Amino acid sequence: MxxxxxxxxxxxxxxxxxxxxxxxxxxxxxxxxxxxxxxxxxxxxxxxxxxxxxxxxxxxxxxxxxxxxxxxxxxxxxxxxxxxxxxxxxxxxxxxxxxxxxxxxxxxxxxxxxxxxxxxxxxxxxxxxxPEMLQTAWGSVIRSLSLRPGDRLLIRGGTSSVGLAAAAIAKKHGAFVASTTRKRERAALLRDHGVDEVWIDDGAIAPQIADTSGQYFDKVLELVGTVTLADSLQCVKKGGIVSMTGILGSKWHLDKINPMELIPSESKLTTYSGTNEQFMRMPLNELVKMVEQETLKxxxxxxxxxxxxxxxxxxxxxxxxxxxxxxxx
Missing domain, CATH: 3.90.180.10 (Medium-chain alcohol dehydrogenases, catalytic domain)
Structure with a gap:
């Protein structure tokens, strides 16, 4: 050797x-x-x-x-x-x-x-x-957002690898899943991964919800990051949870933010970054088997x-x- x-x-x-x-x-x-x-x-x-x-x-x-x-x-x-x-x-x-x-x-x-x-x-x-993709998706959905059957979940940044995995995991747990994409032609990709509802992201999803269905979400998985966080916080119902997990928008910091204005009353903002302990608690072999069976794409x-x-x-x-x-x- x-x-x-x-x-x-x-x-x-x-x-x-x-x-x-x-x-x-x-x-x-x-x-x-x-x-x-x-x-x-x-x-x-x-x-x-x-x-x-x-x-x-x-x-x-x-x-x-x-x-x-x-x-x-x-x-x-x-x-x-x-x-x-x-x-x-x-x-x-x-x-x-x-x-x-x-x-x-x-x-x-x-x-x-x-x-x-x-x-x-x-x-x-x-x-x-x-390993890291499933750890992030599973940890965000199951641990950070405490997803329950019947929850309405919005995934911001849905066409990312984590976003697609999170959608599949959430569907497996009985949630209604909506995802965002900036490109209309990627809607089919999202639906192919089990997404029930697709929103075309122009930076402001909350006004689109208000103008159409009026059905806000129990949980939001924020993968784009600080550039869409304020809008994502407006997408949850009173008492809802937003978990900021990703920084796809490549902007690390919020500028001159008043938390009392940023976070709606009674809503909750948390984060998820993952640790090796959380990686070890993740049911990796169970998720790998789902990938093999193509129930998790x-x-x-x-x-x-x-x-x-x-x-x-x-x-x-x-x-x-x-x-x-x-x-x-």
Whole structure:
């Protein structure tokens, strides 16, 4: 076995071209860690923000980015009974790609407490799309929004990979699901993923509801972020909940906001970002089985090779993937 591997290293923050594929030593697992031979990983906007330098002192460069990975167990010293060599596994969060080197590599070492064994026949490029996407969708819908059968749910940013997964999960839990898209031609895509109602997003959905059905929502999953948050808060019924989970609009902060004006009386605003503990509580194998049976449809966008990582980041930055971007080393 070679002592080196290919990995994507960002020496400094910057544009996509700061991501360079280099040869570096294969990492050695510390006690309590599993070394994974990476077979695929999904790209996430949080990695784009880190690469752009928005993570501040939380990330020290140079760094191998990547908050998730799927692959096979290469070694797990002292943990072989739980993680036999060759077992298919998934990992996400817990400091990957930020506090320590992450999944943009042929091998990664992660704490065993954030590794799930997966039993599946899915191809790597599909499995690689799932860990963080499903964690975010499931955690937002089930934990942050406490979705119940019969709830009316609006997903803002519905054609994103998380938005599509969230729609399928919500339908499985008996909710009425509406989703937004800025492009009318994507309405069919949303309906194909189980969406009951499609709204064309011009930045102001609440006035559209008032002018048409007048039926507001029990819950709103806000994936676009600060640019549509104020309007989303007007889309819920009195006592409704809005969970801000994504920042697809690429704007981090609200400007000169008075919370008493922003949040309607008796409505609730929360957030969801996910942790490795929440990743481990997610019923990953149950959701993977749904993907296998196509009762949960996952839209994989473009699939890149490791050497194409800069192009993959440009694709993500330009919103050109139309699905989850996956890299196969």
């Amino acid at each position: 070679s002592s080196t591997m290919r990995a994507v290293v960002a020496q400094t923050p910057g544009p996509p071209d700061v991501l360079q594929v280099v040869q570096c030593p294969i990492p050695q697992p510390s006690p309590g860690q599993v070394r994974i031979k990476v077979k695929a990983f999904g790209l996430n906007r949080s990695e784009m923000f880190t690469r752009q330098g928005h993570s501040g002192s939380a990330v020290q460069f140079p760094r191998i980015l990547g908050i998730e990975a799927v692959g096979i167990v290469d070694t797990a010293p002292g943990l072989e009974d739980r993680f036999p060599v060759g077992a298919t596994v998934a990992t996400a969060l817990g400091g990957m790609g930020r506090a320590f080197d992450g999944g943009y590599a042929e091998y990664t070492c992660v704490p065993a407490k954030q590794v799930q064994i997966v039993k599946t026949t899915l191809p790597w490029e599909v499995l690689g799309a799932l 996952v839209r994989v966008g473009r699939v890149f090779k490791l050497k194409e990582i800069a192009e993959a980041h440009r694709c993500m930055e330009d919103n050109e993937a139309e699905g989850k971007i996956v890299v196969v080393p």
